[in-house]
Amino acid sequence: MTLTKAHIVEKLFAQNIFTKGESAHIIETLFEIMKQTLEEGDDVLISGFGKFSVNEKNQRRGRNPQTGEPITLPPRRVVTFKCSSILREKMNQEAANPPKPSRPRT
Numbered sequence: 001m002t003l004t005k006a007h008i009v010e011k012l013f014a015q016n017i018f019t020k021g022e023s024a025h026i027i028e029t030l031f032e033i034m035k036q037t038l039e040e041g042d043d044v045l046i047s048g049f050g051k052f053s054v055n056e057k058n059q060r061r062g063r064n065p066q067t068g069e070p071i072t073l074p075p076r077r078v079v080t081f082k083c084s085s086i087l088r089e090k091m092n093q094e095a096a097n098p099p100k101p102s103r104p105r106t
Contacts, residue, residue, distance in 0.1 A: 006033070038079055050083040 005027060012023040034044050034052070044052040055078050062073045085093075 041077075046084075046088045048084055050081055050087060053080050053082070055080055076079070 009023045009027050012027065013020045014019060018026065038045050038052060038054055041054050043054070057076050057078055058101065059075045060073050062071050063069070064071055
């Protein structure tokens, strides 16, 4: 399953702290702040989660996959994500200890 913005709003709303409208506004505002920060070229660090960084990619040679014709790809900026060691440990801990499937009752 993919976690969407709507799912995040629903989970925040389910905490019974904010209304659904307030939850949506909070999430929209959070993502707007993150987008603006990344557009300015700054990193977004969320402790215990990870770091979003903007990296510069140089111009490079590429190939049109349909025709095989060589092309030049322009320089660009990309966002990369590096998860925190805390998150990595939790993910790997769950991968090492997957939940046991329940046996069907007969």
